[in-house]
Amino acid sequence: MSKSAMLTGANGQDGSYLAEFLLEKGYRVYGLIRRSSTVTTERIAHLIGRPDFELITGDVTDATGVHRVIQRLRPDEVYNLAAQSHVGDSFDVPSATFEVNAVGVLNLLETIRTESPHTRFYQASTSELFGNSPPPQDENTPFIPRSPYAVAKLAAHNLVHIYREGYGVFACAGILFNHESERRGEEFVTRKITKYLARLAVAMENNGGNPPHDWTKLALGNLDAKRDWSFVGDMVRGMWLMLQQDQPDDFVLASGESHSVREFLELAFKSLGVDYRDFVRIDPKFFRPAEVNYLCGDATKARQVLGWSPRVSFEELITRMVESDVARERDSHGLRCAS
Ligand SMILES: NC(=O)c1ccc[n+]([C@@H]2O[C@H](COP(=O)([O-])OP(=O)(O)OC[C@H]3O[C@@H](n4cnc5c(N)ncnc54)[C@H](OP(=O)(O)O)[C@@H]3O)[C@@H](O)[C@H]2O)c1
Structure with missing residues (x-):
């Protein structure tokens, strides 16, 4: 059964x-x-x-x-x-x-x-x-x-x-x-970044490869927080x-690798050939009353007892999320234009 x-x-x-x-x-x-x-x-x-x-x-x-x-x-x-x-x-x-x-x-x-x-x-x-x-x-x-x-x-x-x-x-x-993943809640920093990037990518496609001049910046908090992403x-x-x-x-x-939010931004924006510093502003509202600065996991026990290890790298994860959000944005833009 x-x-x-x-x-x-x-x-x-x-x-x-x-x-x-x-x-x-x-x-x-x-x-x-x-x-x-x-x-x-x-x-x-x-x-x-x-x-x-x-x-x-x-x-x-x-x-x-x-x-x-x-x-x-x-x-x-x-x-x-x-x-x-x-x-x-x-x-x-x-x-x-x-x-x-x-x-x-x-x-x-x-x-x-x-x-x-x-x-x-x-x-x-x-x-x-x-x-x-x-x-x-x-x-x-x-x-x-x-x-x-x-x-x-x-x-x-x-x-x-x-x-x-x-x-x-x-x-x-x-x-x-x-x-x-591409299903991450939209209020989490990684997905905020990839969703923003997708909107920017499609806007640039429709503006001769350039960002529209009145483009709004992405507001983020602590870019130096380091996390271990899988x-x-x-x-x-x-x-x-x-x-x-x-x-x-x-x-x-855990993956055993740690990257800052800034590194996530750098890699994600690189795929569009633009510099994240031109599109991101820091908003104190996103800083937490008590920050966690640096997380990096050691999954030796899981590897030894469960035979577990991660298969998708940090770079592959970002590519996957960006591509998925760009595809969604293109679809919804197409729908908006058709209606
Ligand atoms: N993702 C990470 O990086 C991470 C890392 C470590 C631990 N975790 C933990 O892993 C779990 C899954 O994370 P996730 O990323 O999948 O989070 P998520 O996308 O926010 O999913 C949490 C789910 O819990 C549901 N929920 C909230 N309150 C509930 C309640 N009172 N009764 C029944 N369901 C309720 C939510 O329902 P609605 O859809 O109705 O809001 C949502 O579907 C969470 O416990 C999280 O704290 C996540």
């Missing part, structure tokens, strides 16, 4: 890639998504209607609903990807962030413990737990969270340990460093591998 998996955050960036990955492996996949007044299923539209994929309306902060769904499905695996996932926004909505990112995890773990103890659980932990602990960061590096997002994720991370060690739940935490497709393979082991454990997944 095929395995079953429930994904929270199924319509997020990671959820959409993980759903594809698990369906490919022959799983029956249940995707939990929040009720919304607008359509939020764009990333998984191509999966809707498949007999092995079912969407369920639910919210991880709703303990009764979580209980009912898990009690009904008793899935082999639960991947908890639901989160208020934007670090900067967590300073504006700290309570809501804590509720989803920490209490939501408690609701899932407690239901698994009482109603479905055979279920294996994956928790989306994060490199933001490390804060300004010096790089390279691995599973033994101290956590010094620097945002409400990271504090909530640390509470969840500790809950995973309590349910694993105290109650024997097969619960794993993936300490994932940044990962991106491709989501590599990360979801690692999430799955964690739940296939004999023992539950925590694993860092």
Whole structure:
């Protein structure tokens, strides 16, 4: 019989890639998504209607609903990807962030413990737990969270340990460093850059190869923040591998390379043959009350135990995101011109 998996955050960036990955492996996949007044299923539209994929309306902060769904499905695996996932926004909505990112995890773990103890659980932990602990960061590096997002994720991370060690739940935490794709939310810095670049590329195509003279600059925050960026497709393979082991454990997944936002800009703008400095302005509004300066992961344990390593390079990731956004911009520009 095929395995079953429930994904929270199924319509997020990671959820959409993980759903594809698990369906490919022959799983029956249940995707939990929040009720919304607008359509939020764009990333998984191509999966809707498949007999092995079912969407369920639910919210991880709703303990009764979580209980009912898990009690009904008793899935082999639960991947908890639901989160208020934007670090900067967590300073504006700290309570809501804590509720989803920490209490939501408690609701899932407690239901698994009482109603479905055979279920294996994956928790989306994060490199933001490390804060300004010096790089390279691995599973033994101290956590010094620097945002409400990271504090909530640390509470969840500790809950995973309590349910694993105290109650024997097969619960794993993936300490994932940044990962991106053409499905990254548009408010994240990488996607902000590639979307802007795509608009600029199409504007230049329609203006004799030159930027329009009244072109608005892209407003960004700290260009010196260094992050360890990977491709989501590599990360979801690692999430799955964690739940296939004999023992539950925590694993860092990272590329082992760190690049600044400035380097991301340089490479992305190079593809258009223009200098990013002519198009970017710094807006203090995008600086965070407490910054995380330098993240660079050491994924030796994942490499040795899971046989995991990333396959897509930083350069390939940028090219992929830029090309996808340029294609989308050309399509939408064509549509705008035709109408
Ligand atoms: N991407 C990264 O670089 C990275 C790195 C480390 C850890 N993580 C963690 O990995 C997970 C997946 O990240 P992502 O990049 O895929 O984030 P994402 O695109 O923002 O997806 C998060 C998903 O969670 C859903 N969600 C939010 N609140 C919920 C609630 N109360 N109940 C049910 N669903 C809820 C969102 O639904 P809506 O669509 O309705 O908003 C969204 O689909 C997150 O937990 C994130 O914190 C991500």
